[in-house]
Structures are given as structure tokens and as C-alpha cells.
Amino acid sequence: MSHRVWPDGDDPIAAEVRRALDDAQQRLPDNVTVRRGWAAFDARPAGRRGARLSWFAGGMASTAALALASAALLWPRVVQTPERSHVAQAPVASPASAETRRLTLEGGVEAELQRTSVMRLEGSGPRVEDGAVRFKVPHRRPGHPFVVRAERYRVIVLGTKFGVAVNGAGDRRVDVDVDEGVVEVWNNDVRLARLEPGQRWNSTPPEGAPADRDGTEKNRDAADKVIEKYELPVMAPAKAPPSPVVETSLQLRSDTRHRRSSMHQERKERQERQVAVVATPARAPAGDSPAAARAALAAGDAPRALEIYRALAQKTGPVAENAAYEIGRVLNERGQSAAAVTAWRRYRSDYPAGILRVEADVSIIETLARASEADDALAEATDFLRRRPDSERRGEIARVAGDLYRGRGDCRHAVGAYQVALSASRARDVLEASSFYRAVCLVRTGEGGVEALRGYLRSYPDGRFKRQATDLVEQTTKTNH
């Protein structure tokens, strides 16, 4: 019911304008938008937030860098630069060194490439584009997996030795085999296979078919032979790219222009062949952007927005990261809470130190709590409280944990959680609710609940639990007498 003074009158036009103004007054962003806004604001470096002069200095520096880069690119030269990269090590001097090349990646991960392999180092990890690469991953902390991408699949590991191969022609088959440890193969939100030592997986056409576990068992002997030989799928000479160069994005500058252009041409031809044989729906169609996704959402076309975000999530960098988070948000808004949680968990595994990591944690907890998945929500919430002692979201999460404990009838733990919320939060609604429910739990456990309720009433004389608190005080006092 509108209480507006203007526009007055009973005519339908005035009523329509009144309603429109009321609607505009309700046009507040949802919680996730606010949280994402905070995450982006909080992540801005203080210098960027504060200094204006740095714009000038930055502008000058980038102009100079651009000029130097242009000069370097345009200068006629005969490039004899040895291949160099700050992550690449010299080729191994072993009998196999002519056939393989070893790289040390971030986190001490060792990658061994065959002479025809092509691997690209992206922001989120390596992508095997062609040929076979073997990885040796030192043990990593839980929640910080190492991810290798190959075509539209992701191979997730915590510490192991394994190989990934992409067949360079035709159907672009992806092969994964494991020497030690456990790896998982994912396609979007679906886990296709969990491989243990000695097991193999491949993306046999039609693409996207789930892992053939029986086939894995049947092919164990053959797989063992391959592993014993430490030789990954051998490509037919006619199909293998002729260039002996190991290409990574960090090494492009060390190559000759001629070689680069020929490689580019070869890759283009390969891609054309690939397009001719297999459609690649995972690739982002031209023109897809976060703005397009937001516009689709604003127009109410959530499926289109989801499609754009999924395509963007296949890319790298901040856009992909944001898109990975947004997938969960859109799914959640469409009521698909389980899928949303899966998407956010995937975001977490892909971006363990991502800008929206805390938001993903909070979103998961919130969604699980709302979906009445109390056990999961509680596990996530306690994990969050343990891992993030300095988070500004600690108060909110502690309050949710308290509610969940209280819902299970575990008043003792609920009191502890509410206590954390009271000490960690500055938001009034969290403080008020925690204060009241802590008192309720103390009443239940018979540990001075009445005093706590009176304390609540003193602190919040017009609080939203005033009536309940007053009733509870009266009845508890009567019972005690």
C-alpha cells in the first residue's frame, strides 16, 4: 500500500506513477551483488584507491613501455636468441633429451613435454593443447589443487605423477593416466572420472561421454605397458606437427618470427580441421562478454546469461574467474541450489586464492543453510571459522553456525558460536540476533539465561525479539519460583 502524498488523485495514471515510484524505491541490489561489490572494492590495492598522481606516473610509464615494445617488435632483426623462460629449465641431458623437454612450473610442478607437444601456461595453470605431457606434482595443501586443462576437460590433482595427452588430429582425444596419487577429470560441473594409480581415462567420441570405467579395467594391461615405457601416445608422423619447438606462452618471444608464423599457420589449420570434424560448444562465441551476460540477466534471460558465463569461464584471467562465480549465482537465483553449490565449489577448486573466494565460501554456507542441508552447512561454516580468523564475514558465519547448532538442539555449541558472532561482528542485525539466541540457548541449558535475556532487553529496548524475550523472562522466572 502506497503512502505517497504525490501524485494524488484516484485516476489510473496517478496510481500507475505511484506504483512505479514505489517499485523504484524497492529497487535495491541483492546481497550477492553487494558482497561482490565489496570483494572488488576490498581487493583494489590501496595505492590505486588513494593516489591520483599514480595515474599520471602510470600513464607515462605505460606509454614509454608501449613505445619500447613497439620499437623492439618493429626493429629488423635476425633472432638467434636461445629459448629462455624464467620457469623453464635447460633440456635434460639424458638419452631421451632429444625427445623430451622438462619445465619446472610454479609450486615445483615438473612437466615433461615430448618434442611435438604444445603446452600453454595460462593464469589458472597449464593447458595441454597438443601432444603428451607428463606431470609430477609435489603434494599440495587441501583446497589448493593443481589443475591441468586439456580441451574442455580439467584434470585436478593434489600431488601425484600423471600424464595428459591431446591427440593432435581428428577427434582431439584427451588421454589421462596416473602413476601415483589420485586425479579427477572434470567437464564443467560434472566429474567424469576419478583415477587411481595405473588407471587411464580418455575422451572417446562422442565427446563428453562419461569415463568408461570397465574399459579402463579392460585396458589396464595395455595401459601398464604404455606407463612402463614412459612413452605417451605416439602420433603418426603424417599427423604430427613438423615443428620441433616446444611452445609456451612465455617462450613466444624467444622464437623467430618465421617459426612463429609457421606455427600459427599450422595451429590455424589444425583448428580448422578440428572445427570441420567436431563442434566445440565450450568455446565462447564472439561478442560474449560479462556486460552481455549482465544485460541478458537484466532482460530476464537467465539461460542466455548462464551460457555466456559458462563460455567465459573457459577462458583465463579475472573475467573467467568472475564468470565461474557468477554461474553459481545465476543457478542459485533460478532455484537450483545444489547446482549452485557445485558451481561455487568448482570455483573454489579453480581459484583457491581468488578474489571472490570468501564470497564463494559464504554463498555456499548460505545456500546450504537455506536448503536445510544443515550438516553440510555446519561443516562448511566451522571450516570457514577455523580457516579465516581475520575475515570480516566471521561474525555472520558464526551466527549461522549458532543457528545451525541450535536447530540441532546442540545449545552448548550454539552458545559458543553466538559468542564468536558477538565478538566478531559489527552489524546490528547479527549482534542483536546473536545476543537473543545466545540467551535462549542459555535458558535451555539452565546457565543464567534470564540474566542474558535481560541484558538483551537492556541493549535493545526496541529490538525485534523484545516480546519473545519478555515472555521468556516472565515464564522462566515463574517456573524457577
Place this chain on the structure above:
Amino acid sequence: MPNSKDMESPVNTPGVLRSVPSGKGGGPDHDILAGCRDGDRGAWRVLFDRYSPIVHRFLASFGVPPEEREDACQEVFVAVYRSLTHFRGDARLSTWIYRIAARYASRAARRRRVRTMLSSMLLREPLPPPAPDASERTERLRMLDELIAKLSPKKKLVLVLFEIEGLPIEEVAQIAQCPENTAWSRLHYARAELMAMARKRLKTKAAGGREGNA
């Protein structure tokens, strides 16, 4: 003793983790301001939670398109961050933030106009109109946005602050940096123009609907 299990369970209540609603949360603004000036991240969080929804709504009413709103909101808070040390506290914090948001929104509108003009001069394809939405509320909001967009920036500012943001006229005058009487006068003309445009538009729509039915 009542069964305390019957009490409201916020776990299943929508908005478990709701950000602090405007004007209701936390301590008074000066506590938050002091915290923000000391670089307290928690205080910044409270400030952001409290005012970003309002800034977001204001930008929406002022005609910033949905796809630009989040970035625009960011820019406003970056400006708040930069200028907080210069905030003397003569006005309310909300008034000051509204003033920054209004300045940003006006600048953004100018930039958009230039962009549109340039793209039409360069014979680029004009932006497609938004997809039709069956929701009555969305339709109403779109109508309001279009009508407000036709007002002059000064009238628009006063109307949005008074009618949508619900600010008292003295605060509106402070934000618009004009005397109160001028604010009243602008509001009067803005209301009259808005109603005239709404009448014209809705009558045209009704006539179109009748013709369609015939």
C-alpha cells in the same frame, strides 16, 4: 516456560546473511567514520554494506543502465575512499555520499550521450532496445526510467532524491547545492513534467491497445 524451539529460526528465514539495511545497522556514522579513517577494514565493510545498496538504487533511478551499475557503484566508493579525509562532517554522511553519487551519475550520463552521438555519427549500429519483459513491475520501472531520463539533470536529481530516495527537502537542497526554495520549485516542475509525460504515454499506449483490439 514457553518452548524456545518454537522461536523464529533464522536459518530458514530468507536473508540469513542479509547486509545491514540502510539506516538501521551498526553504530552511528561517526563511529564508522572514525574507524574508516583509521583504516579499519571492518568499518569500511559496514560503511559499504550500509550505503552501497542506496547508491545502487540511486544510480538505477538516475538512469545508469544495469550493466554499468556495479562498476558505477565501485567508482562512487573509490571516490568516497579518496575523499573521506576531506569530509568535515558538516553534513550527514549519507548526504555527502549522495552528492558524490550524483556527480558521478551526471558525468556518466554526459559520457553516455557523447558515446551515443559518436556512434550515430560513425554510423555504427545503434544499441538494441532491451528485450520485452512480461513482468508488470519491470515494465512500470522501465516506463518510469524513460520518463525520468527526459527530465533535465537538475530536475531529475531533485525528483529522484525526494520521491524515490525519500530525503527531506533540506537534504535534497544540500545535495543539489541550491537553496531550499529552488529545490521546491524544481521539484514542482519536475513532478508536473513527469505527470504530463506519463499521461501522454499511457494514453498513447491505451489508444494503441484499443486499435489493436479493433
